[in-house]
Amino acid sequence: MKLFTKNIILTLMAAAGFAMVGCTDKLDEPELNNNFAGGTDFTKTADMKLSxxxxYEAFQSRGWEQPLLISVRGDDVNAGGLGDQQDFAETDLFNYNKDYWMYNSLWENIYVDVISAHTAMEQIERYQEFADESGVALGNQYIAEAKVLRAMMLFNISQVWGDVFITESSDTGALLSLTSVPTQQEVMQHISDQMDEAIPFLTNMRPNERTDLPGGATIYTAYAIKALANQELKNYQAVAEAAGKIINSGVFSLYPDYYELFKTPGKLSNESILDLQYSDFGQGEGDSESHLYAPYGPQNWTPAVEGASSGWGFFEPSMKFIKFMLDRGETTRLETSVLFTDRGIAELQADPNYSNLPNFVSNTTRDGDIINDYARALFASGKHYMPSNQLIPGRTGYGSNKNYSIIRYSEILLMYAEALAQGASGNVMSADQAVNQVRARANMPALSGVTLDQVLDEKFAELSMEWGKRYFDMVRLKRFDELSYDGRTFTEGKIFLPYPQAQVDQFPILGN
Incomplete structure (x- = not known):
């Protein structure tokens, strides 16, 4: 179910005067960022929900380039051969251009949305001045939810740049007076602390159990983000404790069909902890809330449903990942993660070790879509693929109606297992039990005495092509040799992108 109904969105835009801020607006224009409510009547406390x-609308308004840029540097994925976005391909090779538009777009748009979260929190506090006891409590919940979404955005941007701004309010002018930029460690600790502040006010249920804002943040979303932040801090005991809260709740489970998890049947499943949510509202024309998935799709296909659009070929599962999966005997997860072309299959078979491939390695998906050869890549991402037969009739856009998963329960299980392998203690389950839950769904045999290397391999198999999780694991653990593959050379100095020059020009502290 869509997080926001169409009517609520239209009401929000009309009554609250909320306008999404475009990528060309500057963060040093607080008058644009601080007053999307216009002349709001704060005595109408029922309108608090609009804030x-x-x-949520700001959070899910990710441009197509943002998750691609976050994800592209791992050994699980390659940039397609891009004639018109060469700097994206160069980023995949660890050659960075501080003037590249994608860098500035990621930085600026996330901070605009972070400021929107602060603005909403300040508005909700204004509503609370006129609210009764239940209204105050609801306002506290909404503020906590805003903190969760803000934290996820800060987490993403700090993973990419390391030391970044910690905004304290909607007053962007305050950033101009900073004398230093918070370190990545300070940002991650701030995120963890913010989740501790938010947790007491959040609903105690799965996101898909919420009826007011289905799929919205809950206490478990906050615990998940706390675990992620402490994983970056290498505070593995805190990771085990936060992940253990989620596991011990007993309310989450792995969606039984890994292939369908990333498609319509898996939307807002019991595995979902945080998603970007999109919808065609069950209709073949008219209003739609969507993400542009075309960059992930193959440039050339013969869809089972005639008229369904192809993609751009910007995002390619790596040959290293595919061979890793074949070596492990992976079936469902490999079929789900990779769309094969005949050219890609031939390239695989050119290696004598892979001359005999399993039957599911085919250019025709189980849904009947044929992935034809195209120039930019040998393979396309299956995790960002919506079968043409699952598109709502009348909708032809690649991936239309598809949600974008951010945090899944399987990642929580694997983070917990890694924390234990790193020396943390946990009494919820063993590392073996956590890893084997994930493996069982993938029809992989159980392991005993799970090692850190085995946990990391499991994360590689389970989470590849999802928000750069593989890249950031390798960086965190200084396994730089893994990132030096297929002619690439990775060094520690390449961990973070350079600050966008447009932002250094606005905030000179970034250049110091």
């Missing part, structure tokens, strides 16, 4: 809806 938190505005935060």
């Amino acid at each position: 938190i809806i505005g935060v």
Whole structure:
């Protein structure tokens, strides 16, 4: 179910005057960022909900380039051969251009949305001045939800750049007076602390159990983000404890069909902890909330449903990942993660070790879509693929109606297992039990005495092509040799992207 109904979105835009801020607006224009409510009547406390809806709308308004840029540097994925976005391909090779538009777009748009979260929190506090006891409590919940979404955005941007701004309010002018930029460690600790502040006010249920804002943040979303932040800090005991809270709740489970998890049947499943949510509202024309998935799709296909659009070929599962999966005997997860072309299959078979491939390695998906050869890549991402037969009739856009998973329960199980392998203690389950739950769904045999290397291999198999999780694991653990593959050379100095020059020009502290 869509997080926001169409009517709520339209009401928000009309009544609250909320306008999404475009990528060309500057963060040093607080008058644009601080007053999306216009002349809001804060005595109408029932309208408080519009403020938190505005935060969710901002959060899910990710441009197509943002998750691609976050994800592209791992050994699980390659940039397609791009004639018109060469600096994206160069980023995949660890050659960075501080003037590249994608860098500035990621930085600026996330901070605009972070400021929107602050604005909403300040508005909700204004509503609370006129609210009764239950209204105050609801306002506290909404503020906590805004903190969760803000934290996820800060987490993403700090993974990419390391030392980044910690905004304290909607006053962007305050950033101009900073004398130093918070370190990545300070940002991650701030995120963890913010989740501790938020947790007491959040609903105690799965996101898909919420009826007011289905799929919205809950206490478990906050615990998940706390675990992620402490994983970056290498505070593995805190990771085990936060992940253990989620596991011990007993309310989450792995969606039984890994292939369908990333498609319509898996939307807002019991595995979902945080998603970007999109919908065609069950209709073949008219209003739609969508993400542009075309960059992930093959440039050339013969869809089972005639008229379904192809993609751009910007995002390619790596040959290293595919061979890793074949070596492990992976079936469902490999079929789900990779769309094969005949050219890609031939390239695989050119290696004598892979001359005999399993039957599911085919250019025709189980849904009947044929992935034809195209120039930019040998393979396309299956995790970002919506079968043409699952598109709502009348909708032809690649991936239309598809949600974008951010945090899944399987990642929580594997983070917990890694924390234990790193020396943390946990009494919820053993590392073996956590890893084997994930493996069982993938029809992989159980392991005993799980090692850190085995946990990391499991994360590689389970989470590849999802928000750069593989890249950031390798960086965190200084396994730089893994990132030096297929002619690439990775060094520690390449961990973070350079600050966008447009931002250094606005905030000179970034250049110091």
